Structure formats: C-alpha cells, structure tokens
Amino acid sequence: MASEHFSAEAERIRQRTMDTLLAAFSELSEGLLIVDRQARIVWMNEKYPRHLGIADPASVIGLPVEDVIPNSLMRSVVTSGKPIMLDIMEFGSESFVVMRLPVRDAAGELIGGVGVMIFDDPRQLMPLVSRFQNLRLELADTRRKLDEARRSKYTFTSFVGASPRCIAVKDKARRAARASSPVLILGETGTGKELLAHAIHAASPRAAGPFVAVNIAAIPDTLLESEFFGVAPGAYTGADRKGRSGKFELAQGGTLFLDEIGDMSLALQAKLLRALQEKEIEPVGSNRLIAIDVRIIAATSRQLAKEVEEGRFRADLFYRLNVMTLDVPPLRERLDDLPLISESLAEALTRQLGEHPRSIAAPALDYLALHSWPGNVRELSNVLERALLMSDADILERSDFEQILPGLGAHAGPTASRGARTLEQLQQDTERQAIAAAISAAGGNKAQAARSLGISRASLYEKLAALGISSATNG
Numbered sequence: 001m002a003s004e005h006f007s008a009e010a011e012r013i014r015q016r017t018m019d020t021l022l023a024a025f026s027e028l029s030e031g032l033l034i035v036d037r038q039a040r041i042v043w044m045n046e047k048y049p050r051h052l053g054i055a056d057p058a059s060v061i062g063l064p065v066e067d068v069i070p071n072s073l074m075r076s077v078v079t080s081g082k083p084i085m086l087d088i089m090e091f092g093s094e095s096f097v098v099m100r101l102p103v104r105d106a107a108g109e110l111i112g113g114v115g116v117m118i119f120d121d122p123r124q125l126m127p128l129v130s131r132f133q134n135l136r137l138e139l140a141d142t143r144r145k146l147d148e149a150r151r152s153k154y155t156f157t158s159f160v161g162a163s164p165r166c167i168a169v170k171d172k173a174r175r176a177a178r179a180s181s182p183v184l185i186l187g188e189t190g191t192g193k194e195l196l197a198h199a200i201h202a203a204s205p206r207a208a209g210p211f212v213a214v215n216i217a218a219i220p221d222t223l224l225e226s227e228f229f230g231v232a233p234g235a236y237t238g239a240d241r242k243g244r245s246g247k248f249e250l251a252q253g254g255t256l257f258l259d260e261i262g263d264m265s266l267a268l269q270a271k272l273l274r275a276l277q278e279k280e281i282e283p284v285g286s287n288r289l290i291a292i293d294v295r296i297i298a299a300t301s302r303q304l305a306k307e308v309e310e311g312r313f314r315a316d317l318f319y320r321l322n323v324m325t326l327d328v329p330p331l332r333e334r335l336d337d338l339p340l341i342s343e344s345l346a347e348a349l350t351r352q353l354g355e356h357p358r359s360i361a362a363p364a365l366d367y368l369a370l371h372s373w374p375g376n377v378r379e380l381s382n383v384l385e386r387a388l389l390m391s392d393a394d395i396l397e398r399s400d401f402e403q404i405l406p407g408l409g410a411h412a413g414p415t416a417s418r419g420a421r422t423l424e425q426l427q428q429d430t431e432r433q434a435i436a437a438a439i440s441a442a443g444g445n446k447a448q449a450a451r452s453l454g455i456s457r458a459s460l461y462e463k464l465a466a467l468g469i470s471s472a473t474n475g
C-alpha cells in the first residue's frame, strides 16, 4: 500500500520537476530554442529573437536553424543524439554561453533538440573561471613552497670547518648518508646538528624524496601523536574531521628528522619505537596500518646516555637510534675553525643583509677565540651580524667585538685564557699578530710586509691562508 502511494507521489514530483525546469530555463535563461529531427526551428521563447535581432519569432518557425543562427550546432545534436553541455557560440560580433540537449520521445526515439542560451555574455562566467584559476594558482604556489621546504637546504660543503674533529664528523656523516640505518646526532646547541641532518639527506639515495622535520620540543605533548602518525577521518570533530596525514606519511620515501628527541615523553617514545620496529604506523582513531619507508635522523642537545641512566629516555629506543652516532664538537673545542667559519658566516651575512663584503682582522679573531661560545656557531653568527651592522669599515676590528663581547681579555688575562692552548696554537697566534702588524705597518703592501718579516711574498700568502687571515687587502 505504502509503496504504491510512494510511486504515485514520486511520479508526480518527477513530472512537476520537469515542468519547473522547463519554465525556469525559459524564464531565467536568456533564450530557449527547440528544433525537430531535421534541425528546423519548432519554437523559440520571446527572449531569444531579441538577441538575434528578429522582430517576429513566428517568422522563423520552420526554417533550418542555420538560416537564423549560422554557427548553431543544433543539427549535430539531433544527428548524434549527444548533448553539448557548455559551449560558447559566436553570433555576429557577439558570443553567447549555450547548452544544447537532444529530446527523445517516450520510447527513447530522438525527436529533436533544445538549445538554451545561459548567458548572453561569456564574461559572466569570468568570476567563476577566475575563482577557479586563483584556487589553482594558490594550490600550485602552496605545493611549490612545500616542496622547497622539504628539499634539503644544505650540503656537506655548508658545514664549514677543516679542523681534524670537524673532518672526522663530516667523514662519518658521509658514510651515514650511504647507509639506511638511523642516525643520531649529538652536540651542544648551535653546533650544526640540523645542518648535518639536511646534508646527510641530500647526500643519501633518498635525496629526491622529502625531508620532513619535526621539532619535538616545539610541539605540545598532547598533539605529538597525531602529528607523527596522522588522524583518521572522523576521529575528531572540527578542523580535523576529514583526517590528516602524519609526518611519517609525509616523509614516505625520504627522511624524517626528529629534532630534540631527548624532549619526547616516555609514552610517545614507546609508540615511536613500535613504529620503527614494525615499520608501520596506525593513524589516531583508525584501525588501519600503513607501511612506512622512512629513514630516521634524530638529534638532541641533551646527554642522551645520561637521560637513559636517569630513566627519562627508554634504553631500547636509545639503542635503536644509536646505530650511527655523530658527536658534533662544540666551537670552543675546534677553535682552529674559528677564522674559516667566521669568514664564511660573514660572507653569507653580508650577502643576506645586502652589505658590502668585509674581512675580519687577525686580532679580532684572536679576541673571539677567548670566548667560550656556549651558543656555538649560532652565537658566532649573531655576534658577527651585530658587528657588521655596527661598523661600516672594510675590516672588522678587535674593538668592534670588544663592544659586543666585553671583557674577554681582561677577566682571565692573556696567559690564563691561553693556558689551555697548544704550543702550535700559541705559535700561530704570534705569527698572526706579527704578520698583521707588518702588513699594517706597510700600509697594506704585502710585498713590503714580507720583506720586513724576512720571508718571501709567496710564503706570506701561504701563511695568510693557513692562519685564516683574509688577503683581500691590496698588496
């Protein structure tokens, strides 16, 4: 009974919809035209003739459609039986947006066609088209930025330093790049751990894949799980309703850099260990497992072994990560690199700041070597930036740095502060000072400076290079 009533009602709704559609098209569109199987005009509503410049619609009834509208494609519709859903039709100097549909009888036999002029000016489509285009541009832009961010920024050449410890770390990092096991990078803040992680990825077989970094210290513990493993659709209400990929999925085929891993909660450490062991992850709120192909590089400035001893870091996760370990030396333990790093940083900084290139005087470098550099290379970069901004001279002098890092020589006194230096370093310091003094006494003329020092010009240049003194001055 109910279904009989339903189908009668359904048929009534269908019929009314047809009538409504026809009326709506006829009323709201700019024109409606009906042809028979032979593409002869059967009917036109009163708006259409106005666009075509026809005074009396009755006068065109029965004419082949092309006689009235030369570019009409109604004949192709009634021949092929195929609709043309959206098209732009030229008429004289004007163009219209049109839609053309075949018309069939109750038995499905093709009996004619109907053409609708949707807009009398294609520009009416512009807001729609441009909105679409804008969205496409935005998407392309976002994709490009994301790609850029995921491509690694640094290579091993970016990690400046020629001291034995620095070379050893770089060698080990190069070997790590070729392997696929996890890498653990340890070192004080600002020593270049992140830089090395980028460089390892860039030199690895995964270089073409993404580099995805997660700073564990920067993300609240409650959000980390979904950040790592993603969220299944419907797991949360609101913004995350549709689900979201986690960093593991984003890093597929590439490298996942877990920065500040020492800051991870024990609960999440367990989940991370499982993901690394099983090589699969389970998005929050899903019961689906996703296989992962991701290389892990982890870094921390904490003493991870001590964290394990004191129960703040899981031993099993530590062993899992501690396969290839890089100990990045603090700057104070590789002061030989100070001139080279300073020069390279100063060059990069002047370029960034749009300033003219500057060199650093040898006494200035000696002064910088007295600092303990708790912030390491990052701190050095900040100090150099401040000096560059403060001074306009071509050479940064000791006095520039005395303002930024006051009292280094005074507190400890030259002998005490140099107590820890090797004989070789002391010799180098003396040479550096003597050479700088000779060059300045000679007014920058290096040939004259070499003569006064009793050495050849060539060996002066060798010494300048070895001591990391810029030879940019005239001579």
Ligand SMILES: Nc1ncnc2c1ncn2[C@@H]1O[C@H](COP(=O)(O)OP(=O)(O)OP(=O)(O)O)[C@@H](O)[C@H]1O
Pocket (backbone or CB within 6 Å): 158, 159, 160, 161, 187, 188, 189, 190, 191, 192, 193, 194, 195, 196, 300, 301, 341, 344, 377, 378, 381
């Ligand atoms: N050997 C180096 N040569 C050139 N630049 C370096 C070197 N080491 C570090 N830097 C620069 O110093 C800054 C700090 O480096 P990075 O961010 O890699 O340090 P980090 O060890 O990750 O520090 P943190 O533990 O504080 O996160 C960066 O701008 C980096 O480019």
Ligand SMILES: [Mg+2]
Pocket (backbone or CB within 6 Å): 193, 194, 259
């Ligand atoms: Mg870092």
